[in-house]
Amino acid sequence: MSDLNVRLGVDIGGTFTDVVLEVGKQQYSTKVLTTYAAPENAIIQGMHEVCGQADISASEIEQIIHGTTLATNALIERRGAKTALITTQGFRDVIEMRTESRFEQYDLNLVIPEPLIPRQQRYSLRERIAADGSVLVDLNGAEIERLAERIILAGYESVAIGFLHSYANPDHEQRVRKVLLQKAPNMMVSLSCEVSPQMREYERFNTVVANAYIKPLMKSYLGRLESQLSVEGVKCPIFLMHSGGGIISLENAAEFPVRLVESGPAGGAVFAAHIAARYGLNKVLSFDMGGTTAKICLINNQTPKTSRVFEVARTYRFKKGSGMPISIPVIDMVEIGAGGGSIAHVDSMSQIRVGPESAGSEPGPACYGRGGSRPAVTDADLVLGKLDPDNFAGGSIELNLPASAKAIQVELGDKLDMDVETAAYGLVEVVDENMANAARVHAVENGEDLSKYTMIAFGGAAPLHAGRLCEKLGVERLLVPRGAGVGSAIGFLRAPFSFEANRSVFMKLSDFRPSSIAGILTELGNEATSFVRGCDAHGEILSEYKVYMRYSGQGWEIPISLNEAQAKNPNSSEYQALFEQDYTRLFGRKVDGMDIEITVWSVNATTKVDPVEAIAETVASSDLSSNVTQASTRKLFDPARAQFTDAGVVSRESLHEGDRLEGPAVIVEDETTIILPNSRYAVQQSDGCIDIRAKAEVA
Numbered sequence: 001m002s003d004l005n006v007r008l009g010v011d012i013g014g015t016f017t018d019v020v021l022e023v024g025k026q027q028y029s030t031k032v033l034t035t036y037a038a039p040e041n042a043i044i045q046g047m048h049e050v051c052g053q054a055d056i057s058a059s060e061i062e063q064i065i066h067g068t069t070l071a072t073n074a075l076i077e078r079r080g081a082k083t084a085l086i087t088t089q090g091f092r093d094v095i096e097m098r099t100e101s102r103f104e105q106y107d108l109n110l111v112i113p114e115p116l117i118p119r120q121q122r123y124s125l126r127e128r129i130a131a132d133g134s135v136l137v138d139l140n141g142a143e144i145e146r147l148a149e150r151i152i153l154a155g156y157e158s159v160a161i162g163f164l165h166s167y168a169n170p171d172h173e174q175r176v177r178k179v180l181l182q183k184a185p186n187m188m189v190s191l192s193c194e195v196s197p198q199m200r201e202y203e204r205f206n207t208v209v210a211n212a213y214i215k216p217l218m219k220s221y222l223g224r225l226e227s228q229l230s231v232e233g234v235k236c237p238i239f240l241m242h243s244g245g246g247i248i249s250l251e252n253a254a255e256f257p258v259r260l261v262e263s264g265p266a267g268g269a270v271f272a273a274h275i276a277a278r279y280g281l282n283k284v285l286s287f288d289m290g291g292t293t294a295k296i297c298l299i300n301n302q303t304p305k306t307s308r309v310f311e312v313a314r315t316y317r318f319k320k321g322s323g324m325p326i327s328i329p330v331i332d333m334v335e336i337g338a339g340g341g342s343i344a345h346v347d348s349m350s351q352i353r354v355g356p357e358s359a360g361s362e363p364g365p366a367c368y369g370r371g372g373s374r375p376a377v378t379d380a381d382l383v384l385g386k387l388d389p390d391n392f393a394g395g396s397i398e399l400n401l402p403a404s405a406k407a408i409q410v411e412l413g414d415k416l417d418m419d420v421e422t423a424a425y426g427l428v429e430v431v432d433e434n435m436a437n438a439a440r441v442h443a444v445e446n447g448e449d450l451s452k453y454t455m456i457a458f459g460g461a462a463p464l465h466a467g468r469l470c471e472k473l474g475v476e477r478l479l480v481p482r483g484a485g486v487g488s489a490i491g492f493l494r495a496p497f498s499f500e501a502n503r504s505v506f507m508k509l510s511d512f513r514p515s516s517i518a519g520i521l522t523e524l525g526n527e528a529t530s531f532v533r534g535c536d537a538h539g540e541i542l543s544e545y546k547v548y549m550r551y552s553g554q555g556w557e558i559p560i561s562l563n564e565a566q567a568k569n570p571n572s573s574e575y576q577a578l579f580e581q582d583y584t585r586l587f588g589r590k591v592d593g594m595d596i597e598i599t600v601w602s603v604n605a606t607t608k609v610d611p612v613e614a615i616a617e618t619v620a621s622s623d624l625s626s627n628v629t630q631a632s633t634r635k636l637f638d639p640a641r642a643q644f645t646d647a648g649v650v651s652r653e654s655l656h657e658g659d660r661l662e663g664p665a666v667i668v669e670d671e672t673t674i675i676l677p678n679s680r681y682a683v684q685q686s687d688g689c690i691d692i693r694a695k696a697e698v699a
Contacts, residue, residue, distance in 0.1 A: 009489040012068040015291020018486035019046030033361040059233035065492040067241035067263035080213035081157040092122040103321030133168035160212035162192035199504040203327040211258035218257035244329035246498025269304040271491030277612040289462035297333035307332035329500040340461040366407035379404035380424040384637035436472040458487030482688035485671025498606035499531035512572035528605035548600040
C-alpha cells in the first residue's frame with residue numbers, strides 16, 4: 001500500500017460522513033452531513049471537497065478504503081430484507097430462546113429483545129450432524145425441494161441456513177444452498193459454516209441471520225457506490241474496513257456484510273494504535289465520540305484488544321446479554337449511545353437520561369436549525385460555551401444558540417425547575433459519567449487500572465469531553481492527534497489487508513493430536529491468505545495464530561497466542577504452559593488437576609504495515625505559564641467547579657512545537673474543538689499532537 005500516492009479514506013457515521021484524502025504525505029479532510037436515503041451522495045460530495053483542496057481530479061485517486069455504520073444501523077433499526085431461516089428440525093426457536101439467562105435478574109418487567117426473524121419465517125428440515133461431524137440423520141432430497149418451493153413462493157429476498165454442528169461438517173448446508181440456487185439463481189443465501197464456523201448454535205445462528213438480513217441492503221449500496229464513483233471518473237479499487245481492524249475486498253464485503261458491523265469504530269482503534277506506536281505508549285485508552293455513539297477501547301502494547309463475539313443493539317446499557325450477539329472477529333470495545341446528537345429527556349424518576357436515541361443529521365440537534373426540537377448533547381455543549389455558533393464545522397453549519405436554549409429549557413429545565421445553564425450542566429455531566437462508567441466497567445472486566453493509561457481522543461465530539469473524562473477517571477495524560485475530527489477515516493488508511501479464519505474443533509489436552517492440529521492451522525492459514533490475496537495484496541503475508549482454551553467444565557475460553565513454531569510443531573506441554581500463564585495473569589491463579597480443552601482455532605493473515613516513525617517528545621519549558629497568544633476569550637462552563645469561567649480561545653493552526661497553554665482554554669479547528677479544563681495544561685508536539693496533562697496543583 002505504501003507505493004500508492006493518492007488514497008481516499010471514507011467513514012460514514014450516524015451524523016457526519018468523514019472524508020480524508022492523502023496525496024503523498026499531504027492530508028486533506030472534510031466532514032459532510034450523512035445523507036441517509038443515499039449514503040453514497042455524501043461520499044461524492046466529500047470527495048469533491050477534498051479533491052478541490054488538493055487541486056487534483058477525482059480520477060487521480062488510486063485507492064478508496066471505506067468504513068460505515070450502515071450495517072449496524074440496519075440491524076438496530078430493523079431495516080433489513082425479508083429473510084428466512086432454515087435450520088435443524090426442533091431448533092427453529094434457538095434465536096428466540098437465546099441462552100435463557102436473565103441479563104437483568106431483578107427486573108420483573110424484563111423485555112427480551114425480539115429476534116431479527118419472526119417465528120413464521122423460520123423453517124426446519126429433518127437432519128442431524130453430530131458434534132464430531134458424523135451424519136446421524138441424512139437430508140431428504142424431496143423435502144429440500146418442497147421447502148425451496150415454499151420459500152420462493154413466499155417472496156424472500158435472502159435466506160440464512162444454520163444447521164446443528166455444521167461447523168464440523170458443512171455438507172448439509174451446502175446441499176440446501178445448491179437446491180435453492182438451482183431454483184432461484186438470484187436468491188441471496190448465507191451459510192453459518194462460512195459466516196461463523198464456530199460452536200454454540202445461538203451465536204452462530206444469530207450471526208448467519210444477521211448476515212442474511214443485511215446482505216441485500218449492503219450489496220445494493222456497495223453496487224450503487226461503485227457505479228456512482230465510476231460515473232465521477234473514479235476507476236480505482238474500493239476496499240472495506242472490517243470489524244477486526246483490517247481491509248477486505250468489495251466482493252468479500254458484499255458476501256459477508258456482517259463483518260462490517262463495527263468497521264467505523266475499528267478504524268478509530270487502528271488510528272489510536274498508530275498514535276500509541278508513534279509515542280511508544282503501551283497502555284492506551286482509545287476514546288472515539290462522534291455524532292451518534294461513543295466508543296472506548298483498550299490498546300495494550302500498541303495493539304487493540306480483539307474478541308470473537310460482541311453484541312449489537314443492547315437494550316440495557318452495559319448489560320451483557322441484552323443485545324444481539326455476533327460471532328465474528330472484532331476489535332473489543334464498549335459502545336454506548338452517547339454522541340453529539342444523543343437526545344436527552346427526563347424520565348419517570350425525574351432524572352436526566354441521555355441516548356441511545358440520536359438526532360443524527362436528519363433533523364440533527366436543535367441548534368442545527370433543520371427541524372430538531374429536542375435537546376441533544378451538542379445543544380448543551382453550545383449553551384455551556386464549548387462551541388462557537390459562528391465557527392462550527394469550519395463555518396459550514398451556523399449553530400442556533402436560542403434554539404438550543406429553548407429545547408433544553410422546555411424538555412429539561414421546566415420539568416426539573418432549573419435554569420437553562422443548570423439543565424445543560426446536568427445533561428453533559430450525565431453523558432460524561434455514562435462514558436466514564438463504561439470505561440471503568442470495561443477496565444475492571446479486563447483487570448486493568450486506568451490511572452496507568454494514556455487517553456487518545458478523536459472523533460468530532462471526543463475532544464470536547466475528553467478532558468472532563470480524564471478528570472473523572474483519574475487519567476493523567478490525554479493526546480488529541482492532528483486530524484482527530486476524522487480519526488476513523490485516517491485509521492482506514494493505516495490498516496493492513498487482513499482476514500481471520502476460525503473453526504471450532506473440540507480437543508482436550510489429554511487427547512492432544514499434533515498432526516491434526518498442524519493440519520487445522522495450515523488449512524485456516526491457507527483460507528485466510530486466499531482472502532487477502534483476493535484483495536490484490538502484494539508482498540509478504542504474515543500469519544497470526546490463536547487457540548481458545550478453557551478448563552474442563554468452564555463455559556467460556558480465553559485466547560492464547562501462538563508463534564509460527566508453536567503452530568507448525570504443536571506440543572501439549574507448551575500449550576498448557578501458555579494457557580496457565582495467561583489464565584494466571586487474568587484470574588490470579590491456575591487450577592491444578594483439571595484437564596484443559598481447546599474449542600476454537602484461528603489464523604489471521606495480514607499484510608505488513610509500514611513501520612511507524614517514532615517522535616521525540618517535546619517537553620514544555622520550565623515556565624509554567626502559557627506562552628500562547630490567545631485570540632480572544634469567552635465564557636466557558638467548568639463542570640468540576642460548577643461555574644462559568646473566562647477561557648482563552650486559540651486556533652490550533654497558530655500553535656507551534658513546544659507551545660504551552662494553561663487551562664481553562666478552548667483550542668479551535670475546523671473539524672472539532674478541544675476543551676482544556678482548569679485542571680490541565682497542553683503542550684504542542686512536533687507532529688501537531690496536543691499533549692494534555694494534569695497540573696501538579698489546581699487553584
